[in-house]
Amino acid sequence: MTYPPEQARDALQFIDPGCDRQTWVKVMAGAKAAGLDVDDVTAWSSTASNFKGERDVMNAWRSIDERGAVQAGTLFHMARANGWKPQQDANRPTPARAPAPTRKEPPRAAIRPGMSAAEVWQAAAPATAEHGYITRKGGRPDGLRVCAGGLRIGGRDMAGALLVPVQTPAGELVSLQCIPADGPKMNLPGHPMRGVFVVGDLEPQGRAYVVEGIGQAWACWKATGCAAVVAFGWGRVSTVTKELRAAHPGLSLVVVPDAGKEDDAERIAKDTGARWVAMPEGSPRNHDVNDHMQEHGAEALEALLEQAQAPAHRFRLMSADELMMLPPLQWLVRGVLPAAGVACLYGPSGSGKSFLAIDAAAHIAAGRWWFGHRVTQAPVVYCALEGEHGIAQRVHAWKMRRGALPQSLHFMAQPFALLEDAQALAEAIKATGAGGGVVVIDTLNRAASGIDENSGAEMGLVIDACKALQAAAGGLVLLVHHTGKDLTRGLRGHSSLHAALDAAIEVTRGDAGRAWKVAKSKEGEDEAAHPFRLEVETIGADDEGDAITSCVVVPDETVQEVKAAKLPAGGNQRLILDALRPLFKASHDFGKGGGPSVRPCLELEAVLPKLRDSLAVEPDRKTERTRQAITGLVSRGVLGLGEGWIWLT
Structure with missing residues (x-):
């Protein structure tokens, strides 16, 4: 059929x-x-x-x-x-026959397809405070009705069930939720639950709690006096919260989940700019705010709701006033090295960079001014990876010239692989009480042997390892690194290393002597040179009676000897300098690569082709000789160099 x-x-x-x-x-x-x-x-x-x-x-x-x-x-x-x-069986006449045993049939459903929620609502009587569900949940009858009978949902008779209207923001009735005296809540068939019910009054600048059901809404309203919005199921809480946010931008929304749904509540709050409440730890699953009020009272629930949390956001937005209130950059060596981050001290072989690194480490550990810069005392761990005997002699020489080394200066001379041993080194540093200070790695080449320095991917691994060491040990990681013979290329290896640094010190050695300068600093000084010399210190004698010597760094007070570098009188350097002058005059780039803001700058690689023809040498050697001439001019102090840019000093 x-x-x-x-x-x-x-x-x-x-x-x-x-x-x-x-x-x-x-x-x-x-x-x-x-x-x-x-x-x-x-x-x-x-x-x-x-x-x-x-x-x-x-x-x-x-x-x-x-x-x-x-x-x-x-x-x-x-x-x-x-x-x-x-229906056809119900209307068919029963043929005359002997009476058959009868059985009691449940009442027919009065609802028929097409009956609206409004018609069911109109047939219902106003609810009273004596309704069983209202009494059990500590609620109120305002805005509710009781089904008069004749309505069946899911095979159950809804007579006497509490009717909760589902309304649009405009107040249009779109569906009904039926709450029988015994049994689960049932929704009116054929009428999607695309609306809400509000307990209390929504105030434009007030607070509203978003909950699953009317029992939770009653509890929130009773405890706080603030409106509570019934979403009719957890699956609609996100949609309802978004709709409320769009309709009431000034409303403070709080998502109130049952126990076990806190993670979802935090996500909803994050998506909608709301806050959320966590049920007390240890609450049974699906324990809700009405249960909490029944067990502990309205005051306890109010205290719980006052603990509403704002979701954690990845990005924090600040006002200009908040930005200006941030603490200034903390310095280890004022204007030169920051208190935290990754920095590098680099220079060519023989420039004295390791002697300078030891000198800086000792001054930092002692808290002594260094080359006229104020120093904040911090513990130092010096990783001497190029031979413990050499470092021992340098330390001995420093002690004989400067006095006892501070107790907060520690040395590590064992083999160390940066990509593998960073965490273990950090643990040793913290165990010694030197965390949050300075870790000097001399040299980076020894700490990362075997990697291809010119590979962006492999240099990226080195950078990540340096940052991991810094995060684990705290403070500053100071790398000692080489340049090639061609000073114009700066740090040896892939350019990503220089980009990743928070600070850099360049060490040079030329005809005018040795000097160091800040090659990179986010908020430090400019390219001012700090001349120094290495003075020999006798530290003992060997078995044959010959003197054992080492060197110590001494600031060179005869600054003019370095700064007043003699201009080349002839040769390739003079030719290149003469070719550079009109190019500098025509340049519109200033302050590039860390150069002075008043000095025109030239990008080195871009001007090399324009300079090479100034030299009367074999064509296949012009570029090489041009680079050598520029290196000489940089060493003399005639040219400044930084991040691939050059300028006249």
Whole structure:
């Protein structure tokens, strides 16, 4: 026997949509075979407390094979088992026959397809404070009604059930939630729950709690006096919160989950600019704010709701005033080395960079001024990777010239692989009490032997390892590194290393002597040179009676000897300098590469082709000789060099 779709819709309402998923899909397949569409099934499914949303219904609907074993008869058979009777059977005359045993049939459903929520609402009586659910939950009857009878949902009679209206922001009634005296909440079939119910009054600049059900809303309102918005299920809380945010930008929204749903609540709060409340630790799953109020009282619930949390955001936005209130950059060596980060002291072989690194380390550990710069005392760990005997002699020489070395200066002379041993070194540093100070790695080449310095990928691993060491040990990591013979190329290796540094010190050695200068500093000094010399110190004698010597760094007070570098009188350097002058005059770039803001600058690699023809040498050696000439000019102090840019000093 076949039935029209109206009969199938009627039969569907006699089956509980809150059944297990296998049965639910089976009913859906029968409904599909009976000619119903996905909207019919969605409306029926939405009345269940375990409704997962329209997408879940659509996915299940698409998975059903219309030629499968489940056909329309399955739907009607299951409906009959729950009391449904087809309309044609009800109207058919009973033939004269001997009386058969009768059985009591449940009342027919008064609801028919097409009946609106407004019609059901109009037939209901106003709720009173004596209603069982209101009494049990400590609620109030305002805005609610009680079903007069004749309505069946999922095979259950809704007579006496509390009716909660589901309304749009404009107040239009779109559906009803029915709360029987015994049994789960049921939603009106055929009427999606696309609305809310508000307990209390929404104030434009006030606070509102977003909750699943009316019991939680009553509790929040009773504890705080603030409005509470019923979303009718956790699956709608996100949508409702977004709608409230759009409609009421000034409203302070607080998402209130049941226990076990806090992570989801935090996500919703983060997406909507709201806050969220966590149920007390140890609460049983699905324990809600109404349960908390019943157990501990309204004051305890108010205290819990006052602990609403703002979700953690990855980015913090600051006002200009907040930005200006940030503490200034902390310096280790004022204007030269920051108190935290990754820095590098570099120069060519023989420039004295290791002697300078030891001198800086000793001054920092002692808190002594260094080359006229104020120093903040900090513990130092010096990793001497190029031979413990050499470092011992240099330390001995420093002690004989300067006095006892500070106790906060430590040395490590064991082999060390930066990419593998960073964490272990950090642990040793912290165990010694030297965390948050300075870690000097002399040299980077020894600490990262075997890597291709010119590979961006491999240099990236080195940079990551340096940052990991800095994060674990704290303070500043100071690398001692080489340049090539060609000073114009700066730090040896891939350019990403220089870009990753927080500070850099360049050490040079030329005809005018040795000097160091700040090659990179975020908020430090400019390119002022600090001349120094290495003075020999005798520290003892060997078995043959010969003197054992080393050197110490001494600031060179004869600054003019360095700064007043003699201009080349002839040769390639003079030719290159003469070729550079008109190029500098025509340049519109100033302050590049850390150069003085008043000096025109030239990008070295861009001007090399323009300079090479100034030299009368073999064509295949012009570029090489041009670079050598520029290196000489930099060493003399005639040219400044930084980050691939040159300028006249």
